[in-house]
Amino acid sequence: MKSLRRRLLIWLLPATLLTGLLASAATYWGALSELNEVLNDQLKGITQHVVVEPDGHLALRGMQGANEDRLSGEQSHAVLLQVWRGTLPVFSTDRDSSLPPPQAVGFSDIEVNGQLWHTYVERDGELLIRIAQAQRAHWEAVAEIAAALFWPVLSLVPVLALFVWFGIGYGLRPLRQVAAKLKRRGVDNMQEIDTTAMPAEVKPLVDAINDLLSRLDHAFTAQRQFIADAAHELRTPIMGLGLQAELLQKAPGPREREAITGQIRTGTARLAHLAEQLLTLAKLGPESPAPVFVDVNLGALARAVVGDRIRHAEANEIDLGLIAADVVTTRGNADGLRILLNNLVDNAIRYAGAHARVDVIVGRENGCAVLEVRDTGPGIPEEDRTRVWERFYRGEAHNASGSGLGLSIVRRIAEQHHARISLGSGEDNRGLAVTLRFPHD
Template sequence: MLWLLPATLLAGLLASAATYWGALYELDEVLSDQLKVIGRHVVVDEDNHVSLTGLQRSDDDRMSGEQSHGVLLQVWRGSTPIFSSDPDSSLPPPAGAGLADIMVGGQLWHSFVTREGDVLVRVAQLRKARWEAVAEIAMHLFWPVLSLIPLLALFLWFGIGYGLRPLREIAANLKRRDANNMQPIDTAAMPGEVKPLVDALNDLLLRLDHAFTAQKHFIADAAHELRTPIMGLGLQAELLERASSVAEREEITAQLRMGATRLSRLSEQLLTLARLAPDSQLAETCQFDLTALARSVVSERSKFAESNNVDLGLAEGKKLTVSGNAENLRILLNNLVDNAIRYGGAGSRVDVEVYGHEGRPVLEVRDTGPGIPEVDHTRVWERFYRGNGHAATGSGLGLSIVRRIAEQHHASITLAHGLEGRGLTVRVCFPVARIPHVCVAERSDEPRLRENS
């Protein structure tokens, strides 16, 4: 209302102004034509008597009235005045027939002159008289517009209220809902102006429903996975109290330590997975050397590989730059290397390689372990799925974390056979780096390097 009422008033003023100037133009033409008519009906006889022909009495009456509105009638024979409706007029003799504007005594006169031999008949009117007539017309035009403003405001009030009624219905609908009601709002009876807003709200409700559902499933799965190690720790603690020998106590203590380590790793991966939600954005994106990052991770995991009797090495390649979050990609590679070491088994070999393929950086982790059956290639990305036939313990979250990080970096992941025709190869193909900001991936000790095959 605050915008529409002033706008409507402004439109009325503009309309009045336009009507004013249009009326002025039309009135000028009408009055000029009137002057012509009057001039053509003035007749002067041989005795210099002036008379009007072709005009009715009403016209004569109007002539007398026009005199009071600044209309002047003059008759000249040559340069000698022989008649004037205003003897005190100081207008100069007419220069010729036709329309002309004359400035006398600071006043502008519009005049029309006709010639009959040496007789000149002039009809003149003050410019001021025309402006007064136009002002009267403008006032008559403006008051109707001004009087329509209250009526227009009333129509706007009810019209806008009626038009915004669907929004009030939507607000009332949303207020009545609880946090678990994510049903879309019905748009069948919605006006076309409101439908895009409702469609956007429905899309948001759908995304929220998916996010809440995923969160509920995640919490349920996490509670289920945490229950087993926690119960195991409780049982081991009870057995520790009943231990009758030092050897039995040391064995139970080792089991407790192993269970605590597993629980700690599971909690860490759960937190990582929660942080890497599907809709989450990368905290910091920059360009860095993927080869340097791989060298750093291999160096960090080398002791863990040695403790599991696994030959871990890096197939050194040239510098390759990728765009992304260095810390998240470190988590990705750590999980891939950790899975390869855990599931590869003692005596296996794990190779990490970085190379370019068709202008895109590629990261590969290959091992000679038992691998993953092809029927499970699609299921291994699910949370808490560990497959069958593996002696190593794990949470089943490593590859889920890897997939989440790869999706954040718009990278593709494929599974294939590993080294020597057995085991597993995980290949991560990154897009071409385009972000100019550069960051450095730190590294620790030099890892064991392998010759490129």
């Protein structure tokens, strides 16, 4: 399992170490010029300790034993002291030194046997006092200072790692608390998690979880309502079929048995239609995959649907017709639009009544593809037009049998296609007109 704490530690420690090194380097380079000045001042200060006594001998004030130490100037904490009278050496802390006689007072760099020396010369009467230090020794002193800057940073890494490890753990505590709360919850608890005291970094995640819980609650509520409504709607035809089966056994003659058999066929057809509508509505749920859209010829689709329904319309004494432009296309899912149009035509045939006319109209209006199903039946009262979209609602102004799911299916498919759907009156304010306006291509 990947650890967020370990990942943050792996990123933070090198970054912190690199920052420390860069800070040390910046401090080093910033102090280098100051260090050079300090070392130069040290060279100048040493010359002040050289005293020429009246008898001509040299004395080193405050530097007893310097002559015996044979300071060569090649160590980081040592310098070479020489006294010259003209070109003749008078005194040197390193008798083996091969530095040439000084040429002028002040600071200068001279190279002897491939080694660079940094020197300072001061005149005292006829004597020239020179303090020298090898450049290599000079850089060793600088390196010691750099090491003194680096090791404290390096030694802090374990301490820093410990603090970062526990600091990250403390920072992730709200996530563990959220996980613990969710683990203790019941399966039916969809209440939102309180975000009042949540850190700003954790709040977006908790808000997303709350949004998911809200959507799950909505989906579960809709599913429970759908199952309850479906069970209620299925109970009546199933009980009717059971009752008709019992009556069939008790029928006194062939005529009664034939009548009961016809009722059983009708009930079976209604039950099959209801089951088919329920399955269709379940497939069109919000959690179902998005349909694949292609260019659909609405005219050809309408002709196919009218051809499939023409015999059903004739059996119900309905005049079913088609009014379509040459070519009207839109982006959509052909199967979904076929189900939509089948339901609209089926509803019109069921509820328009005998001798009514049902027209399927395909055209364009203001650049939008328009699909309309219009009938000359009793229509739907104004007060019921907002409720007919509800599942299993059939109204009370008709005697036709149906599942009450047709318009719910139509609305869901229209939403998938971002089409505007409206209910209006048919021709001469008679009947019902269901109109769909698809978006611009």
